[in-house]
Amino acid sequence: MTDGYPPIAEHGLIGDLQTAALVSTDGTIDWFCSPRFDSPSIFASLLDHATGGHLSTRPHEDGFQTKQLYIPDTAVLVTRFLTENGVGELVDFMPVTSDTPSKRHRLIRMVRCVRGAIDFDIELDPRFDYGRKQYKLNPTGHGAIFTAGDTTMSLSLIRGPEDERLARWEPTSGGELRFSLSLAEGQMRGVVLETGSETPPHDIPVARAQQLFDDTVAFWQDWVGQTTYSGRWREDVHRSAITLKLLTYAPSGGLVAAPTAGLPEQLGGERNWDYRYTWVRDASFSVNTLVRLGFFDEAEAFGKWLRDRGAHQVAGSTGPLDIMYRIDGDPNLVEEILDHWEGYRGSYPVRIGNAAADQLQLDIYGEAMDAIWNAHLSGIEFGQAGWTAIGKLLNWLAENWDQPEEGIWETRGGRKDFTYGRLMCWVAFDRGIRLAMAYGRPAPLERWTKERDAIYNQIMEKGWDPKRRAFVQQYGEPVLDASLLKMPQMGFISPHDPMWLDTLTAMEEELVSDSLVYRYDPSASPDGLRGSEGTFSLCTFLYVDALARSDRLAEARLTFEKMLTYGNHLGLYSEEIALTGEQLGNFPQAFTHLALIDAAITLNERLDAAAARGRRRL
Structure with a gap:
């Protein structure tokens, strides 16, 4: 951690094929946009550690070590904490959505104790619309609701049948929510964040969380099993x-260049771009690559995306194709600077949108x-x-x-x-x-x-x-x-x-x-x-x-x-x-x-x- 920022590489990626989140090795979700990759952020402490917003989960005691891995052949991420008193795990994943655009997205964080006993401190501090919208927090007996304009996010708790009040709530004057979990060996609890849902916070049984985990693991392992590649590496x-x-x-078949914006090519420099869009170049290369791996459905979807871009454009000064589009095919990518954010480790300016779209x-x-x-x-x-x-x-x-x-x-x-x-x-x-x-x-x-x-x-x-x-x-x-x-x-x-x-x-x-x-x-x-x-x-x-x-x-x-x-x-x-x-x-x-x-x-x-x-x- 340098000046409040983890190294860029100290992250794993989870997602549901419409949006994605980054999880650092210290258990912090410091980048998440919803309902789409190119939507305004809810968590973005990776670009401003003080005002960007985050969800953190870590052991109460100091001096812990962390390890991170994926469940093999999946996008289910496990962050392990090794302490003197016990070993705990965060299991982060997003159940895969349908192929139609959805406002509802679930980010599931299962918190487990696998050895000994361990206390976790959890802090939830969302900052909607790149930190530009104020929100209201309404804690309930089953979780909490955050409201910012017409955007809502709910927090529900994963509980066991014997739990009466596993979480100890501590709403702060700053608006964030803090609570703790005390787990013994073999216990699993956790939280579910849900955006765009009309369902109020509710208790989620451990068995239901486990079923969502099993289904997500099965989806990814079945998908990887389609590949025809059996060579080295x-x-x-x-x-x-x-x-x-x-x-x-998934709804359009478009591939974003990266799920993030504003991460610098040079620390402290100005080469900080927004990559949450679909480049014709990247989408084209992806067709070739996925065909070579045997993923023909994905290659065909990207191919249709390319065809539609060519069929619906009128030649202008930059030709019948723009170089990039929003993930739904919209060519409007007006670039602006988020003046209120300092940027990753002081790498200002933080840009959203991309002026290169007009090149x-x-x-x-x-x-x-x-x-x-x-x-x-x-x-x-x-x-x-x-x-x-x-x-x-x-x-x-x-x-x-x-x-x-x-x-x-x-x-x-x-x-x-x-x-x-x-x-x-x-x-x-x-x-x-x-x-x-x-x-x-x-x-x-x-x-x-x-x-x-x-x-x-x-x-x-x-x-x-x-x-x-x-x-x-x-x-x-x-x-x-x-x-x-x-x-x-x-x-x-x-x-x-x-x-x-x-x-x-x-x-x-x-x-x-x-x-x-x-x-x-x-x-x-x-x-x-x-x-x-x-x-x-x-x-x-x-x-x-x-x-x-x-x-x-x-x-x-x-x-x-x-x-x-x-x-x-x-x-x-x-x-x-x-x-x-x-x-x-x-x-x-x-x-x-x-x-x-x-x-x-x-x-x-x-x-x-x-x-x-x-x-x-x-």
């Missing part, structure tokens, strides 16, 4: 898959088309409505690909001719041509082929720097960019081509630091923002993938294994890693977990192929 892949599922908004980022069209192509290869159909949307996207792109843009990293230093954007435009036309030929659909193939080939020739002429002997970030500048690690993955260039191998070498000399990879060098390519940043976890996994495709398997495996050591105690990753190894940025980040899965699958396949070649030689 299976537990890491499964944990990443569960994390991606937790970041999915032109041409790469999203290639990523969307690559997702549709991979879905086709897996038997997922897109229908006539989908083909109409594809035609609209590619015809717009044919007129607009050759222009400056903001790029994949959403820099705020003005539009430039980014090589990665051109690369993905090439991908868009390439996949569109393949789809038209595969389905026999009407398409201006001659025009699409002309544009595809023009992009290829332009990248080879302007994206290649003969002095650096590398493909570079933008035309006319010698800056390197780790996003180009996807060039062989996209089929633009062979992973054994001398031009690519020289590029890989140049990146290793400039962007790779003890296996960790920077996105680019901000000092060499000003991005319109102050400060610096850590290595980008996504890029390290892209590096593993690129090494494996170039048959540098020993290096790829070592890099992958080293990167796994930077995950937190639960196998979760934020956006970036500082020089100290500390995780930075919004947490956990979907992009990183997508790349981990892809790197693991690619490396596993290449290792198996190499082993098979060795056996054949014998």
